[in-house]
Amino acid sequence: MSLLYRSTRDLNANTIPASEAILKGLSADGGLYVPTSIPKIDFDLSELPAFSYKELAFRILRLFYTDFSENELRKCIENAYGDSFDTNLIAPLSFHDGNGYLELFHGPTIAFKDIALQLLPHLMTTAAKKNHLQNDIVILTATSGDTGKAAMEGFTDVDGTKIIVFYPKDGVSFIQEQQMLTQKGKNTFVFAVDGNFDVAQTNVKKLLNNDKLSQELANNNYQFSSANSINIGRLFPQVVYYFYAYAQMVKQKKVALGSAINFSVPTGNFGDILAGYYAKKMGLPIDKLLCASNKNNVLTEFFNEGVYDKNRPFYVTSSPSMDILVSSNLERLLFYINNENVQATIELMEQLNETGKYTISSEIKNSLSDFFAAFANEDQTANEISRIYQLDGSVIDPHTAVASYVAKLYKETHSDSTTPVVIVSTASPYKFPQSVLVGLHDPAAFEPGFAALKALKSKSHTLFPNAIEQLLNNQSARTKKIISSGDMKKAVKGILFRK
Numbered sequence: 001m002s003l004l005y006r007s008t009r010d011l012n013a014n015t016i017p018a019s020e021a022i023l024k025g026l027s028a029d030g031g032l033y034v035p036t037s038i039p040k041i042d043f044d045l046s047e048l049p050a051f052s053y054k055e056l057a058f059r060i061l062r063l064f065y066t067d068f069s070e071n072e073l074r075k076c077i078e079n080a081y082g083d084s085f086d087t088n089l090i091a092p093l094s095f096h097d098g099n100g101y102l103e104l105f106h107g108p109t110i111a112f113k114d115i116a117l118q119l120l121p122h123l124m125t126t127a128a129k130k131n132h133l134q135n136d137i138v139i140l141t142a143t144s145g146d147t148g149k150a151a152m153e154g155f156t157d158v159d160g161t162k163i164i165v166f167y168p169k170d171g172v173s174f175i176q177e178q179q180m181l182t183q184k185g186k187n188t189f190v191f192a193v194d195g196n197f198d199v200a201q202t203n204v205k206k207l208l209n210n211d212k213l214s215q216e217l218a219n220n221n222y223q224f225s226s227a228n229s230i231n232i233g234r235l236f237p238q239v240v241y242y243f244y245a246y247a248q249m250v251k252q253k254k255v256a257l258g259s260a261i262n263f264s265v266p267t268g269n270f271g272d273i274l275a276g277y278y279a280k281k282m283g284l285p286i287d288k289l290l291c292a293s294n295k296n297n298v299l300t301e302f303f304n305e306g307v308y309d310k311n312r313p314f315y316v317t318s319s320p321s322m323d324i325l326v327s328s329n330l331e332r333l334l335f336y337i338n339n340e341n342v343q344a345t346i347e348l349m350e351q352l353n354e355t356g357k358y359t360i361s362s363e364i365k366n367s368l369s370d371f372f373a374a375f376a377n378e379d380q381t382a383n384e385i386s387r388i389y390q391l392d393g394s395v396i397d398p399h400t401a402v403a404s405y406v407a408k409l410y411k412e413t414h415s416d417s418t419t420p421v422v423i424v425s426t427a428s429p430y431k432f433p434q435s436v437l438v439g440l441h442d443p444a445a446f447e448p449g450f451a452a453l454k455a456l457k458s459k460s461h462t463l464f465p466n467a468i469e470q471l472l473n474n475q476s477a478r479t480k481k482i483i484s485s486g487d488m489k490k491a492v493k494g495i496l497f498r499k
């Protein structure tokens with residue numbers, strides 16, 4: 001069965017195959033691609049525990065990327081989930097305080113975006129071949145810290161591609177910045193932007209939708225694509241680990257096959273948790289998806305009040321990858337809860353664009369019952385890191401701590417719920433050593449980045465992951481290039497059109 005994709009903003013409901021949607025990233029009308037229907041899994045849940053991560057990825061992704069041959073898809077998956085991960089489980093599950101923690105930080109950049117971004121370049125180059133593309137692909141990406149490095153790592157020296165990354169100049173951690181500035185690859189470029197993540201993301205979207213610029217690119221044998229989490233080539237690889245987590249819960253007898261579990265997901269751009277929503281619609285027994293935010297709690301308000309309002313202060317927090325006021329992927333959820341009504345989706349997005357705010361009707365809000373939403377402030381996040389450490393001596397990162405806190409809150413406020421919980425653990429503590437040490441009340445929290453790393457190592461009695469070893473051994477960082485947010489177009493042209 002072939003599955004096609006349409007834009008959330010196209011009243012004519014034109015469709016394209018998956019490979020084209022992967023190449024385009026964002027639809028020209030500004031909408032996001034969604035499948036014309038959400039596929040159901042075509043295997044029995046009882047088969048799940050026997051699948052390796054790669055086999056499961058194949059079983060899930062073939063339902064979404066139906067114009068890829070079996071051979072093409074298997075090859076992409078084989079290339080993505082190999083030696084660049086430090087465990088062949090890819091996404092192992094650990095347990096703290098009786099809850100599962102799905103560890104998505106075993107890839108090359110020690111954060112969960114590797115899971116999708118190790119695969120995306122392979123999907124994209126395969127899609128380019130299928131569509132007889134002559135142009136080189138230029139990936140433009142705004143990052144709140146983790147996407148940028150993970151995307152550069154994925155696309156480094158991939159033939160026929162260039163990648164240009166923009167990050168908020170004061171909005172990423174020391175380690176995140178060092179990771180980006182030490183990236184290898186002749187086709188990778190990175191700029192610090194004088195503005196926050198939303199400014200960078202808004203400008204990237206404008207560049208991707210700028211017809212004149214696209215024409216200039218085409219004249220020079222280039223075309224844009226996006227590696228941001230709006231791309232269906234990033235979204236659906238994230239569905240896989242929800243199934244994988246469930247399989248591990250069953251195997252470890254934490255849940256009976258067929259019974260539901262909850263997931264608590266540290267949320268920023270709403271890509272990760274949306275993948276969980278797809279998993280549920282495909283047939284995975286999920287009761288609630290807990291949408292965990294930090295102090296930038298725009299989503300908490302949306303789920304609880306039915307009002308999305310980005311007109312509020314923007315906070316730089318200890319969980320920077322969630323410091324977001326406009327969660328792009330939420331548009332897909334709006335499309336679904338409005339029963340795939342394009343006009344309604346367009347109207348909400350126009351309101352957001354014009355006033356920074358929209359309200360959904362109480363009737364529509366009722367279809368949000370798959371979700372529970374709450375947030376952790378900075379103290380609550382730090383205390384959660386400390387609580388887990390005191391329980392069993394293990395150290396979690398601030399993003400994971402936000403989700404862990406919200407899972408605890410959910411249990412406290414739903415004392416009758418015995419549903420097992422999996423906390424999606426999105427980053428290694430070594431990616432945010434200072435913030436973690438704050439939680440552990442360690443004075444080294446105020447030491448420069450590398451000293452903090454060493455303090456964390458002795459505190460947690462764990463080895464440095466490869467990504468950290470490499471940073472410590474790499475002396476050749478690029479110089480940081482800071483540009484104003486108004487100069488992002490100039491920066492892109494400078495790279496592509498310089499003689």
Ligand SMILES: *Cc1c(COP(=O)(O)O)cnc(C)c1O
Pocket residue numbers: 111112113146147229266267268269270271272273321322399426427
């Ligand atoms: C990107 C990121 C998130 C948020 O994921 P979204 O898909 O943007 O909601 C959470 N934690 C970490 C470590 C991340 O890198």
